[in-house]
Amino acid sequence: MSLRERLAAGGFAVTAEISPPRGASTGPITEAAALLRDWVDAVNVTDNQGSNVRLASWAGSLATLAAGLEPVMQMTCRDRNRIALQSDLLGASALGIRNVLVMTGDHPKFGDHPEAKPVFDLDSVQLLWTLRHMRDQGALLSGRPLNPPPDCFLGAVENPFAPPASFRAERLGKKVDAGAQFVQTQYVFDVAVFARWMAQVRDLGLHERCSILAGVGAVRSRRGLDFIRDKVPGVEVPDDVYRRLRAVPADQTAAEGARLAAQTISELSAIEGVAGVHLLMAGNEQAVAGILDEAGLVRHGR
Amino acid sequence: MTTSLPIPAHPRLGTRLAYRLQRVLRPRPGLSWLSARVEASGLARPLFTGVERQAKETLFGCRMCGQCALPVTGYVCPMGCPKELRNGPCGGVGADGGCEVYPDRRCVWVEAYERAASQGRAADLRLLHRPVDHRRWGESSWLNYWQGRDEGLWTAVAGDAGGEGPARHRYGLQGGS
Numbered sequence: 101m102s103l104r105e106r107l108a109a110g111g112f113a114v115t116a117e118i119s120p121p122r123g124a125s126t127g128p129i130t131e132a133a134a135l136l137r138d139w140v141d142a143v144n145v146t147d148n149q150g151s152n153v154r155l156a157s158w159a160g161s162l163a164t165l166a167a168g169l170e171p172v173m174q175m176t177c178r179d180r181n182r183i184a185l186q187s188d189l190l191g192a193s194a195l196g197i198r199n200v201l202v203m204t205g206d207h208p209k210f211g212d213h214p215e216a217k218p219v220f221d222l223d224s225v226q227l228l229w230t231l232r233h234m235r236d237q238g239a240l241l242s243g244r245p246l247n248p249p250p251d252c253f254l255g256a257v258e259n260p261f262a263p264p265a266s267f268r269a270e271r272l273g274k275k276v277d278a279g280a281q282f283v284q285t286q287y288v289f290d291v292a293v294f295a296r297w298m299a300q301v302r303d304l305g306l307h308e309r310c311s312i313l314a315g316v317g318a319v320r321s322r323r324g325l326d327f328i329r330d331k332v333p334g335v336e337v338p339d340d341v342y343r344r345l346r347a348v349p350a351d352q353t354a355a356e357g358a359r360l361a362a363q364t365i366s367e368l369s370a371i372e373g374v375a376g377v378h379l380l381m382a383g384n385e386q387a388v389a390g391i392l393d394e395a396g397l398v399r400h401g402r
Numbered sequence: 403m404t405t406s407l408p409i410p411a412h413p414r415l416g417t418r419l420a421y422r423l424q425r426v427l428r429p430r431p432g433l434s435w436l437s438a439r440v441e442a443s444g445l446a447r448p449l450f451t452g453v454e455r456q457a458k459e460t461l462f463g464c465r466m467c468g469q470c471a472l473p474v475t476g477y478v479c480p481m482g483c484p485k486e487l488r489n490g491p492c493g494g495v496g497a498d499g500g501c502e503v504y505p506d507r508r509c510v511w512v513e514a515y516e517r518a519a520s521q522g523r524a525a526d527l528r529l530l531h532r533p534v535d536h537r538r539w540g541e542s543s544w545l546n547y548w549q550g551r552d553e554g555l556w557t558a559v560a561g562d563a564g565g566e567g568p569a570r571h572r573y574g575l576q577g578g579s
Contacts, residue, residue, distance in 0.1 A: 177485075182533060204485055204492045207503045218485065225489035226533045229568040241533070241569040259493030264515040270528055271490045277559075278530060278568075286493055333494030333502045 103142040103170055103199055104253045107282060107311040112369060112397065113376030115172060115284065115313060116388060117144040118164065120155035126163035129155075133167035135385040139392055142170040142199055144284070144378070148179065151211025158188060161197045172255060173197050176205025181221035182230065186240055189231055193250030201255035201284065202227045206333065225278045228254055232279030256280035256310075260297035261290065261336045269300035272310070282311040284378040287328065289317070290338045291367045298371050307373030314368045317380040318387055319345055319357030358387050362394035369397075410507040411463020411482045417517045420477035429548050437548035451542040468538030468546060469555055474526040476517030478510045487511070488531035529556040532568055 106113050116136050121128045129145070136143055145160035154160075161171035173192055175185065189200065204224045208216040222230060230241055231254055238249035256275040260268050272283060288294045294314065301307055319325045325345050329337040341360070348356045361379070368374050379388060413420070427433070440446045458464030462472060462479045471480050471488055480488045484503040491511035494502030499512040511527075518524050532555060538546070546552050 204487060206494070207484055209484075209503055220485045220487070221536075222533050223485070223487045223489050223531075225530060226568060229530065230533075233568050237567065239567075243569070257493060259495075261497075262491065262493055262495040263497070263499045263509070263512050264491070266519075267490065267511075267515050267524075267527060274489055274528060274530060334492075334496075336497060
């Protein structure tokens with residue numbers, strides 16, 4: 101069952117994330133896919149995450165597909181203009197990549213080529229709108245017809261925790277208006293704040309037009325915790341969560357992080373309108389099975 | 403073309419005054435006649451554009467994209483966003499409302515939301531902005547506005563069936579299908 105079908109059927113979806121390697125090999129992607137295959141519905145393949153050069157997202161998505169796992173190709177607005185973005189969608193669709201996750205992207209300043217030209221020719225709303233137009237109207241932004249048009253399931257991201265708080269659900273509304281069919285959120289460490297955002301999302305009826313997947317991170321080490329808190333733009337780690345993960349001995353951080361993730365997943369799945377979770381494992385794919393087990397989620401079996 | 407790097411600018415024009423000016427400067431027959439004359443003149447046009455550049459640069463940190471969004475962004479220029487986002491803030495805004503790229507400056511969209519909301523105009527931020535036409539950098543957006551060429555820069559509807567397309571403001575090209 102594909103991600104699109106599972107969400108359409110009202111099932112609780114689980115997605116995860118694979119970061120392609122810095123190198124000309126898809127080996128690490130195939131390995132990660134093998135660990136995740138039986139546990140998740142689909143896996144995001146990041147697009148030069150954090151503005152650091154990695155193997156291309158479309159190539160990683162193809163490798164994932166070949167490993168028997170459904171990819172979600174991430175597409176940022178940072179590095180390509182509207183010509184390249186439209187062309188990439190055609191290529192991805194032609195090669196069997198159906199899920200596309202659109203995001204603005206981190207600024208180049210934070211990556212390994214801070215001197216690069218930031219492109220941002222389209223923003224994430226405009227890119228979603230463009231891709232939907234290509235699929236539904238069968239035409240490019242230029243108006244030129246596409247034969248055949250691409251087939252794609254369009255995703256977006258949202259950060260329920262960043263200011264302006266009262267605009268964040270509305271912002272998701274714009275993305276849904278533009279074409280988003282599913283959304284994956286930033287790491288949820290503060291379930292209460294997330295629940296408030298979800299209430300606004302329900303008030304706007306967005307959960308009925310777009311499947312909401314809540315982001316859940318499994319902290320692996322103290323260093324990882326500090327990185328998430330201090331270096332990942334837009335992430336808030338509440339003090340009680342931080343203290344809880346620091347309270348255990350350093351060699352127990354991963355186990356406590358997994359317990360916290362499982363607990364967060366159970367809490368999130370009880371919130372009305374949450375259609376699934378998106379696991380941000382930071383390379384710790386082995387822990388996925390245990391976390392989903394502990395969260396009480398029925399094993400998928402593909 | 404782009405003359406300066408995008409950097410968040412705090413508007414120097416008060417919110418209420420800005421909206422009041424908006425009413426005064428709304429397109430009308432007189433202004434559209436006058437702007438057509440200015441546009442036709444080889445001398446008046448660059449002069450007028452220069453004055454607009456000076457004024458808007460001082461007041462809003464304008465970078466002369468030539469397709470002004472200020473009337474629906476609480477008079478905070480979205481082109482000052484380092485990612486030039488025209489449809490709202492990115493996910494990297496700091497907890498204090500600071501820009502991800504320039505943390506000592508406020509996110510233009512946080513400020514836009516506050517200013518628009520303070521005048522009962524928060525709904526403006528729901529409008530969908532179409533992609534920027536990069537051929538228009540350096541043009542006078544006031545002339546474009548009074549000449550009616552800015553119509554369609556944003557829309558309230560992008561519905562699935564019969565909704566408006568993302569590229570209706572493609573000057574010099576035939577419209578889409």
